[in-house]
Amino acid sequence: MNKITILVVEDDAPVRNLITTTLGAHDYRHVAATTGEAAVMAAASHNPDIVLLDLGLPDIDGVEVIRRVRGWSSVPIIVISARSEDADKIEALDAGADDYLTKPFSVDELLARLRATQRRLALIQNGGDRQSVYTNGQLAIDYAKGCATLAGEELHLTPIEYKLLCLLAQNTGKVLTHKFITKSVWGSSWENDIASLRVFMATLRKKLEKGPDSPRYIQTHVGIGYRMLKVE
Amino acid sequence: MAITQNKRREHILACLSPAPSNERIVRTAARMAAAFDCPMTALFVRTPDFDAAPPEDQQRLRANQQLALELGAAVETTYGDDVPSLIAEYARLSGVTKIVLGRSAAARRRPFGKPPLTELLLAYAPDIDIHIIPDTRARASYRPRSARETSPRSLLLNIAKSTAILAGATALCALSDRLGFSDANLIMVYILGVVLTSVVTTHRVYALASAVISVIAFNFLFTTPRFSFSAYETGYPVTFIVMFLTAYITATLAMRYKEQASQSARIAHRTRVLFDTDQLLSKAAGRDEILHAAGNQVVKLLGRAALVFVSENSELTDALPFAAPDQPMPAYDEAAERAHAAAALAQSKPDAQAAGAFLYFPIRMGEHVYGAAGIEPGGNPPDAAEQSMLRSVLAACALALENEHNDRAKKAAAVLAESEQLRANLLRSISHDLRTPLTTIAGNASSLLSSGDSFDAATRRQLYSDIYEDSMWLVGLVENLLSATRIEEGRLTLRTSIELLGDIAEEAVAHIVPKAKDHKLSIVQEDELLLVRADAHLITQVIVNLIENAVKYTPPGSSVRVLLKCEGADAVVEVSDDGPGIPDADKARIFEKFYTGAHSVADNSRSMGLGLYLCKAIVKAHGGEITVHDNAPHGAIFRFTLPLDAALAGAALSAEGGLTRE
Numbered sequence: 001m002n003k004i005t006i007l008v009v010e011d012d013a014p015v016r017n018l019i020t021t022t023l024g025a026h027d028y029r030h031v032a033a034t035t036g037e038a039a040v041m042a043a044a045s046h047n048p049d050i051v052l053l054d055l056g057l058p059d060i061d062g063v064e065v066i067r068r069v070r071g072w073s074s075v076p077i078i079v080i081s082a083r084s085e086d087a088d089k090i091e092a093l094d095a096g097a098d099d100y101l102t103k104p105f106s107v108d109e110l111l112a113r114l115r116a117t118q119r120r121l122a123l124i125q126n127g128g129d130r131q132s133v134y135t136n137g138q139l140a141i142d143y144a145k146g147c148a149t150l151a152g153e154e155l156h157l158t159p160i161e162y163k164l165l166c167l168l169a170q171n172t173g174k175v176l177t178h179k180f181i182t183k184s185v186w187g188s189s190w191e192n193d194i195a196s197l198r199v200f201m202a203t204l205r206k207k208l209e210k211g212p213d214s215p216r217y218i219q220t221h222v223g224i225g226y227r228m229l230k231v232e
Numbered sequence: 233m234a235i236t237q238n239k240r241r242e243h244i245l246a247c248l249s250p251a252p253s254n255e256r257i258v259r260t261a262a263r264m265a266a267a268f269d270c271p272m273t274a275l276f277v278r279t280p281d282f283d284a285a286p287p288e289d290q291q292r293l294r295a296n297q298q299l300a301l302e303l304g305a306a307v308e309t310t311y312g313d314d315v316p317s318l319i320a321e322y323a324r325l326s327g328v329t330k331i332v333l334g335r336s337a338a339a340r341r342r343p344f345g346k347p348p349l350t351e352l353l354l355a356y357a358p359d360i361d362i363h364i365i366p367d368t369r370a371r372a373s374y375r376p377r378s379a380r381e382t383s384p385r386s387l388l389l390n391i392a393k394s395t396a397i398l399a400g401a402t403a404l405c406a407l408s409d410r411l412g413f414s415d416a417n418l419i420m421v422y423i424l425g426v427v428l429t430s431v432v433t434t435h436r437v438y439a440l441a442s443a444v445i446s447v448i449a450f451n452f453l454f455t456t457p458r459f460s461f462s463a464y465e466t467g468y469p470v471t472f473i474v475m476f477l478t479a480y481i482t483a484t485l486a487m488r489y490k491e492q493a494s495q496s497a498r499i500a501h502r503t504r505v506l507f508d509t510d511q512l513l514s515k516a517a518g519r520d521e522i523l524h525a526a527g528n529q530v531v532k533l534l535g536r537a538a539l540v541f542v543s544e545n546s547e548l549t550d551a552l553p554f555a556a557p558d559q560p561m562p563a564y565d566e567a568a569e570r571a572h573a574a575a576a577l578a579q580s581k582p583d584a585q586a587a588g589a590f591l592y593f594p595i596r597m598g599e600h601v602y603g604a605a606g607i608e609p610g611g612n613p614p615d616a617a618e619q620s621m622l623r624s625v626l627a628a629c630a631l632a633l634e635n636e637h638n639d640r641a642k643k644a645a646a647v648l649a650e651s652e653q654l655r656a657n658l659l660r661s662i663s664h665d666l667r668t669p670l671t672t673i674a675g676n677a678s679s680l681l682s683s684g685d686s687f688d689a690a691t692r693r694q695l696y697s698d699i700y701e702d703s704m705w706l707v708g709l710v711e712n713l714l715s716a717t718r719i720e721e722g723r724l725t726l727r728t729s730i731e732l733l734g735d736i737a738e739e740a741v742a743h744i745v746p747k748a749k750d751h752k753l754s755i756v757q758e759d760e761l762l763l764v765r766a767d768a769h770l771i772t773q774v775i776v777n778l779i780e781n782a783v784k785y786t787p788p789g790s791s792v793r794v795l796l797k798c799e800g801a802d803a804v805v806e807v808s809d810d811g812p813g814i815p816d817a818d819k820a821r822i823f824e825k826f827y828t829g830a831h832s833v834a835d836n837s838r839s840m841g842l843g844l845y846l847c848k849a850i851v852k853a854h855g856g857e858i859t860v861h862d863n864a865p866h867g868a869i870f871r872f873t874l875p876l877d878a879a880l881a882g883a884a885l886s887a888e889g890g891l892t893r894e
Contacts, residue, residue, distance in 0.1 A: 086769070104703075104707050194729065194730050198732040198735070198761075198763060199761055202732055202760065203761075220738065222735055223729065
């Protein structure tokens, strides 16, 4: 059932082997590329469903690869970075990457990210992001009515909370950077906006995730941003 | 002369003048500077009347200045007419220890004139050595003429005042005469008139004229025979002479007293301003604050707009405008002004200032140029007194900047030395401690490669899991080392942003949960929405390290609790466990680098003692504090604080306000 194609871009052979072996063992098809140029070519010719992209490539910068691929394709891109600096991840995410993994990562982590991205793909293929009613687990947003419900009960959200929720829902599965969110919601990215964002997100999460057993809808990426998870 | 035991570095000041003998003074000063191996400054006090000096004097002065430059002196010019106080002030501000001047300047003394320069200098600067060079050649051809302004308006005003007082005195005398009072009363009235004249006019000549006219008027109007210049009584000539002398001397004394009063008022004002400036400058922290304090002081002092340029690596960079009180900043072209200021600084001719919208004065201390201050000349250029006060303020400013600069350099050197030391320690420790896990990984992997088939499944599994665990330990170590280098590379590398402490704590716990399956982890948020300005990664690391420690040093099944709360202006994070606790002996040293305590934990060799040291460094860099306490009934509590940002709290409140408005 997992017959989707994944383009693996990684110049380091042992890491590439680790990834391709893992993919093979879990029934994914894969194509490998070792340079940025080859990656852009492969993305065009093989039309992969997901791209796993290492940021430190020998020829061109990984972020540049993202920009070029985004020129004509919206294929989900998961960035793999050895750099633990947030700035690189944020740059990649702002350039159009969907998610990121930091080396060293565990095999479980890699597979979890792939599953999340697949769910996002399924959503996009169903046209889920364009429907007038969005559903995710018990959460439902009626864009036309401008209201959100959780398990059938209407959520009492402030206008800004509602805006944030819609923004996250429309990008379910994608990590949105703080800058992207504040620019979209407030139109600016001042420090006060980021402080407000933190508070609004915390209160929004409290309204969505009542009690320890409730599913997690919003994932916090400390230092980077937030992501709406697809809940089964 | 004996070299003083004083540790203070000598600094010689040669007084320049246009006198022909001045060359000798410059050369003598230069020889002294060479003998003491100390800097030398050649100073010329330019009095307002120097412009009227003959061209040959000006020519000679330039030659003397040139000579001083060639002999390695710094050539300076100050402006003003109070020569000794200017020299003394310059000497005080520049740390001059010896002043060299010529006898021609030293021995100029007239009856009732000012005391000689040397005496005044001694009075103003008693702790500076003064060397007088004998002058065998001709006296200076240049003698200062009256520096008083002689505009027709003030002339007329003075004459009018004198005439009015004289007329008043005469009228009073006529009245007394009519009433039959004696001559003595009339003489006293005239003397009073002369003294009054000396008080209200600006020059002694009016008092002198007044005295002469008074005597003549007394003779003409009130001695018999009336209305003639002859006098019958034989005593009158003596009376006239005594009357004249009394009037003149009293007037002279009154005038001198007046001068001294105004001078001491001026000195008091200047002292007051300089005192204020010194205080403001010593309170200012950092270069910008010092420049702002100086700029504001200049504006307050002169009531003119000022433009201060900051000098960095001998380039003028930022321009700081200071508007005059209640007036807008005059329009100026910054690039052009920068060029003018640079020209003024580069000026080798000491007494020429580049003309722009502002008049520039250097802010410098010895060789170091810290900037240039421009003041708006407006309609009337600053007079000598203003310029001299301005120079004093700027000199004080330069001194403050120099101190600040030295402090910064010292601190930077200390930080550098400390981080070098840490790096060395770290490398020593790492190279030893990395070997253990690397040996296990390499050994296990190689046995699996060479003879993996001969092991049974359980053995293979054990080897694989050993490799996995050791590599995970290395991953954690590398994380800590990366943080350590970031901290030690200078505290500026904190990448702070506004973070919700709850998010950070949750991230840290999520990071540990897979590794701590045998422990009960929980987060309790007593206060929510704790916004802090922090480096998210480093603070996550602190919490991760604290939880990992708790997990490592407590038996399986123990519970570890992370508590977040707010205490005053601080956010508090507590990581508590119910393990055996920490002995008091260890508590004091637990945050030291490479301290591992006496724990008999199985993998003690893996404990580098870096984790808690790092926690302390990170928390400290954030302006917080980390402490360790006992938990009741047993266990340990690690507790650290982070300052809550007041501005952020406001932002958070306004955001929360948004919750209620629906």
